[in-house]
Ligand SMILES: O=c1[nH]cnc2c1ncn2[C@H]1C[C@H](O)[C@@H](CO)O1
């Protein structure tokens with residue numbers, strides 16, 4: 392049973408009114424639609440075993456070192472949020488970028504983490520000026536992409552979707568296609584390097600359009616143009632409040648007409664209206680973060696969870712939630728790992744996945760996120776395997792390839808840890 396925290400004990404209507412929305416419209420859209428009592432067994436509808444089904448008492452202890460060895464899948468990681476501090480410094484020197492807050496490796500790493508730890512998405516995003524600032528040449532983009540793959544492979548990631556916004560890398564005259572070619576080349580180089588170190592990893596790319604700019608259709612077309620050369624989908628990123636996803640309807644319409652895949656950052660810095668628009672107006676296949684879907688769930692004192700219509704829809708349709716716990720603590724979307732809605736959503740069998748968002752700004756890795764969640768919610772290998780399978784099933788690559796990764800790498804990898 393999920394422990395009730397006082398701030399979750401609210402009614403949907405009062406929250407939305409508090410955000411200045413028409414409560415009548417929203418209560419109509421979101422009005423409570425489903426009640427699940429513990430006696431009904433919320434685990435009965437799982438994609439895979441829910442938590443608590445602890446397997447094999449002799450299995451390997453869930454330590455950070457063992458988690459690193461487990462095969463993992465990453466769906467939400469920003470290329471410009473994952474640079475090594477040393478690389479930022481070296482590229483700044485090469486490019487003549489003078490704006491870095493420190494040119495000492497450790498101090499710069501700490502600066503990114505602390506500056507991003509602001510409690511607001513807008514301030515968190517300001518730190519990207521420095522990483523974007525040093526990624527303005529083909530060589531820099533390829534280097535960052537190659538190192539990204541090597542670092543992810545070293546963390547035991549077997550499949551990753553890494554995203555970036557090509558429009559941000561045109562300060563020195565690169566075309567959008569130049570940017571995509573350079574990053575793709577870097578990903579290929581990194582994949583080969585990882586393979587020669589004995590680590591198999593497959594990387595797909597998501598192209599982001601920035602919400603505050605008006606280039607989403609152009610970027611959607613770019614994504615489709617490169618769909619057979621490494622790009623597997625599209626996203627919109629950037630400040631959420633004031634920039635609803637429906638501003639980009641033409642891009643989403645175009646992507647759907649082209650049978651292309653897209654996710655949308657929604658429900659991070661803004662609540663249910665943003666998620667509703669992303670899913671029902673725009674047709675998002677997945678939600679970037681989506682953490683605020685918990686606003687549409689009420690847990691009563693006896694542990695009964697009540698899902699509003701939107702939460703029920705997201706769960707029933709198995710819409711994947713790309714959850715990024717450490718990032719959420721920095722932007723104020725959650726207060727602590729222990730009180731993070733991940734626990735509730737996993738318990739209720741939403742299709743939760745575990746992600747980094749920005750490894751540099753949040754000083755994190757997928758293994759580290761797994762470890763923190765396991766400590767907070769008492770997860771075992773069966774839970775970590777479930778989150779990994781959830782992510783692999785939700786990837787934007789084809790069904791055959793997803794299945795092959797599940798059968799060849801993921802299932803055997805977890806079986807070995809359970810021996
Ligand atoms: O968590 C996020 N929410 C919204 N936008 C984000 C987040 N993390 C990174 N970004 C932005 C900053 C990057 O420059 C951009 C593309 O990767 O996406």
Ligand SMILES: [Zn+2]
Nearest residue numbers: 469656679748
């Ligand atoms: Zn993100």
